[in-house]
Amino acid sequence: MTTTTIKTLNTLNHSCSSYDDVVFRRSQKLSSRKRRISRSFTPRASSSSSSSSSSSDEKEKNVNIALVGQETSTGKLVMGLSAGRGNNNNNNTISVVFGEKMENSETMTEGMDAQTFEKRFYCTKEQFAKISTFASERSASTVSASSTTTTYIFCHESGAKQMKAMKDLKAMKIVNSGEVDDKCVLLSRVGINRKEKAPFKTQNEPYQQRETVQIGQIALPIGNAVGEPIIGTLDGYEQSEEFAKEIFGAENVTVVRSGELRGNGPLLLADLSARLVDNMYDVKFQDLYVFQGDSQQGYTKRLNLAQTLVRVAENFSSSANRDISVLSVICKTVPIVGEQTLSQPTDRERRKGYDMSKGIAPSPIDINTVDSLLANPK
Numbered sequence: 001m002t003t004t005t006i007k008t009l010n011t012l013n014h015s016c017s018s019y020d021d022v023v024f025r026r027s028q029k030l031s032s033r034k035r036r037i038s039r040s041f042t043p044r045a046s047s048s049s050s051s052s053s054s055s056s057d058e059k060e061k062n063v064n065i066a067l068v069g070q071e072t073s074t075g076k077l078v079m080g081l082s083a084g085r086g087n088n089n090n091n092n093t094i095s096v097v098f099g100e101k102m103e104n105s106e107t108m109t110e111g112m113d114a115q116t117f118e119k120r121f122y123c124t125k126e127q128f129a130k131i132s133t134f135a136s137e138r139s140a141s142t143v144s145a146s147s148t149t150t151t152y153i154f155c156h157e158s159g160a161k162q163m164k165a166m167k168d169l170k171a172m173k174i175v176n177s178g179e180v181d182d183k184c185v186l187l188s189r190v191g192i193n194r195k196e197k198a199p200f201k202t203q204n205e206p207y208q209q210r211e212t213v214q215i216g217q218i219a220l221p222i223g224n225a226v227g228e229p230i231i232g233t234l235d236g237y238e239q240s241e242e243f244a245k246e247i248f249g250a251e252n253v254t255v256v257r258s259g260e261l262r263g264n265g266p267l268l269l270a271d272l273s274a275r276l277v278d279n280m281y282d283v284k285f286q287d288l289y290v291f292q293g294d295s296q297q298g299y300t301k302r303l304n305l306a307q308t309l310v311r312v313a314e315n316f317s318s319s320a321n322r323d324i325s326v327l328s329v330i331c332k333t334v335p336i337v338g339e340q341t342l343s344q345p346t347d348r349e350r351r352k353g354y355d356m357s358k359g360i361a362p363s364p365i366d367i368n369t370v371d372s373l374l375a376n377p378k
Contacts, residue, residue, distance in 0.1 A: 064150040065313050068165045070101065073265030074187065075155035077122065077306035081364065083131055084123035085310075101131040119359055150175075151183040151313045154244075155306075157261055159236020160207070162187070166243040175247050183316045184248040185309055188237040190257045190325050193294050195234050198333045200297075203260070204232035250322075254312050257325040258300035265302055282361050283354045285328040286346040290373040293323050298343075301328040307364040311371065324377050 065082060069075040079101065109117060109125070117125050152169070156162040169175065175182050191200030207230040211223025231239075244253045263281035281301050288304050289296075308326050312319060330343040345351075354360050 064148055065310075066150050066152045067155065068152060068169070069155035069157075069161065069187075071103065072155055072157045074157055074261065074302050074306055074309075076102065077264060077303055078153060078155050078309050079131070080122040080128070081306055081310050083121075083127040085314075101128075116359070119361075122364065149180045149182055149316075151185060151316055152248075153185045153187075153309050153313050154240070155187050155309065157187075158207075158230075159189070159233040159238075159240065160230045161236075162240040163231070163236045163243065166240050166247070170243065170247050176249075181252050182248060183313070184244050184253045185313045185316070186240060186244050186253060186255050187305075187309065188241055188255050188257045189234055190259055190294055190296050190298070190327075192234055192238045192241070192257075195232075199339065200234060204234040206230060206232050253322060254316065254319060255323045256305075256309055256312060257294055257323070258305050259296070259298040259325075259327050259329070259331075260300070261302055261305070262299050262328070263301040263303060264306075280356055281328065283351050283356065284345045286350060286362050286365075287328065287343070288365055288369070288373060289327045289330055289343065290377045291325040291327070292321060292377045294325060296325050296327055296330060297333065298327040298331045299329040300326055303362075304328060304365045307367065308370055308374070311367055312374065315371070315374075319374055321374065321377055324374070 067075060067079055067082070070079045109128075112120075114125055117128070121128055152175075154162055154165060156165055189203075191197075191203060194200050195204050209226040209230065210221045211226055212219045212221050213223045241253075241255055244255075263285075281299070282303065285299075285301055286304075288301075288308070289298075290308075305326055327343075329341060331339050331341050333339050354362060
């Protein structure tokens with residue numbers, strides 16, 4: 001039986017010319033160019049099925065997962081999905097190295113029934129409760145005798161914070177201090193190699209923090225500039241990749257690139273029109289597309305991204321691809337015309353029955369589907 005130890009580190013925070021090759025529809029038949037996937041499952045089954053359906057295939061046992069950036073929307077999902085892997089037959093140890101597992105977690109979950117909790121956090125209350133906290137006792141001396149690999153998952157949605165977290169980890173001098181090499185699963189972005197082209201040039205503009213102005217019940221960051229501009233998102237992620245390879249060794253780093261993040265997080269102004277027609281990202285775009293390297297453009301649903309990050313960490317040694325892009329929507333930018341969507345939304349039949357306002361949302365992508373996509377990126 002696989003034993004997974006999950007530790008959380010909280011620090012400061014080609015255009016697709018033939019995308020039909022990777023379009024997956026329930027109504028399509030399996031062929032050499034199109035494959036069918038099924039998502040008729042519940043969140044609980046999706047998470048725990050890793051123990052029964054694929055434990056025999058996992059080459060690494062006693063995997064320690066250290067999560068960096070659990071305070072982000074993606075990080076919270078990774079934490080919940082990781083905790084949800086546990087069952088009564090294993091001895092998962094889930095702990096937070098620095099800070100809390102979630103700010104005001106007791107207040108947030110007080111009075112929440114078990115079913116609602118599981119829908120929101122993708123694990124049970126009992127599994128969540130096992131995520132303990134302790135002082136920063138994890139040092140080179142405490143891990144020097146370790147014979148178990150630790151796999152770090154970096155989940156920051158800001159390139160600057162990802163870079164800062166990587167620097168902080170390097171300063172702690174705990175990576176590769178045991179008998180075996182540690183691993184790194186690094187969330188990054190598509191466009192790193194195309195920063196001078198649209199739309200990536202705009203995405204990489206330095207971020208300027210501003211004073212918060214209270215307008216009624218809403219606080220908006222529209223006041224005077226505060227401090228110096230923060231490094232551009234893509235520049236930050238690029239430096240994070242360089243730090244990761246320096247710290248862990250290139251062979252021990254898997255870069256998972258997302259598009260612009262959507263769904264399962266704060267509602268963006270760009271999502272308001274989608275909410276009005278009850279077609280938010282979590283319902284409208286349930287499929288996932290995986291490519292080798294940095295060659296695509298588009299958007300990524302946080303929930304399926306989180307499931308992918310956890311799965312890569314669980315099966316690190318079985319993956320031969322160390323640089324992949326994960327997208328929910330594939331786009332391209334055409335001069336004058338602007339952004340065009342190449343992939344199609346989830347078909348209407350699969351979108352029926354969901355009601356985001358009542359918390360009835362699609363489950364995470366099935367881990368067997370993730371395994372198949374990771375094994376055969378385009």
